Amino acid sequence: MTQRKEAPDWLQEQKEHWTRVARGRSRRDVLKGLGAAGMAGLAGCSGGSGGGATATATATEGSMDSGGEATTTDTATSTPAEVSGSMTIFHAGSLAPPFSEAEPQFEDEYGVDVNREPKGSVASTQKITQQGRRASVLGVSDFRLIRNRIVPDYGDWYAIFTTNSMSLQYREDSPGADEISKDNWWEILSRDDVTIGHADPAVDPGGYRAVMTQQLGKEEFEGSALYDDSTFQTIRENSTVPTGTETKLEGQLQSGALDYAFYYQSIASTSGLPYIDLQPQVDLSRATSKYAEHYAKAEVETSSGTFTGAPIAYGMTVPNVAPNPAAGAAWVEYFATDAGRSILENQGLVPVDPIVVPQSSRDAVPDRVMNVATAKSSLGPLEL
Structure with missing residues (x-):
């Protein structure tokens, strides 16, 4: 069909x-x-x-x-x-x-x-x-x-x-890098040997949007979700906020302190490191009523306020x-x-x-x- x-x-x-x-x-x-x-x-x-x-x-x-x-x-x-x-x-x-x-x-x-x-x-x-x-x-x-x-x-x-839009960046030698794709990134990120980084949600929208991207993967969109709640919980357990500001993510990827990082497509596409463009139902890129309603299912509580998903x-x-x-x-x-x-x-x-x-x-x-x-x-x- x-x-x-x-x-x-x-x-x-x-x-x-x-x-x-x-x-x-x-x-x-x-x-x-x-x-x-x-x-x-x-x-x-x-x-x-x-x-x-x-x-x-x-x-x-x-x-x-x-x-x-x-x-x-x-x-x-x-x-x-x-x-x-x-x-x-x-x-x-x-x-x-x-x-x-x-x-x-x-x-x-x-x-x-x-x-x-x-x-x-x-x-x-x-x-x-x-x-x-x-x-x-x-x-x-x-x-x-x-x-x-x-x-x-x-x-x-x-x-x-x-x-x-949000994307997923990694190194060529990150665990699972030779297998990861747009169709299975959540499977790679839920493995035991993977460390995922994102910016601090309390100080940077790139941080709370990274958490939103992960949340939206478990939410149904047009009748199906990318993964279940158990996979989401594992991805969250593998996620960390590294020291330094959001601009340090690339350096920590290169050093090996992180294996993967959720960040903006603009940063990923100009960095020289490999990255994956995510599905529109999770990348917060689509400004239509249908997608905005879906994005709003994501909510992140931080010490500086509660933020709701939006384009x-x-x-x-x-x-x-x-x-x-x-x-x-x-x-x-x-x-x-x-x-x-x-x-x-x-x-x-x-x-x-x-x-x-x-x-x-x-x-x-x-x-x-x-x-x-x-x-x-x-x-x-x-x-x-």
Whole structure:
């Protein structure tokens, strides 16, 4: 019996688009094209380091998005604030590769000195909400941390700008590496001689999403589960949170301290180590109502809160305590341009084009961000 193919959702369409882009153009071609057109377009849109250009965004009132939702947009012409000085960015560890690649290009374009602090998204958020620290940008791998913990006391808005999925990474000499596949990974991981690592769920969404991935494998989806509760319990017994941050997982895999690690596909696909793309019912990649309902069956309790499964969506904001809000807004804007989206794609992420901001807070969004964004009340099944 042939299974009916599910209609593509907004995330899958983005992923397929950028996969085609990657296949059609080499990295050198991308950067060459951006050097001639992308960066010039960015300067013309945002005003560049001089901040004097005028940006115009045009859309139709009451237009419909791909999910059938009415969106309210209008024609806006504004001159964004001039950008200069320096800024600090608190951000997720999984954003370190694209943010590191973007940093020198952004600094050259805007004349801003960028200082970044990568850490788990929960811990990055707590720097603002619990430690009283200030940053001009907060970038997290789970936008809900901004929606639920930053807004409204520490910020007024956020933008969803990229997506990801969970994967399983290992070494070529990991126990069972010569046998493992997408169809049996749980059998390998439930063996006695296997050590599985993931980030700390209390400080990093990559950690609680790893546990969710394991949980979802035992939950029925379309009439069947990947494995039973006993296999799940064994996988959990074989799982550990290694010392160090989530960015240390690859090093501990290479050293042999870990045999397998659950982490983001963006990290796995750019690391040089072998990895497995997981089934969509466990990898948190599909933003449809059917998958979102399934993902919500997963729940992880931690010392920093309880987290429920949902499609992966990254968010950025300029907090109210930002020392340099103009530079922060320019950083968010940058990842809505061809240059920024290409960097995300180069680093294994799936850009959201255009970036999306909540309809309820669109009046608080800086002009230079609103000029390259669309405002919605939801994105697929995700409430904004």
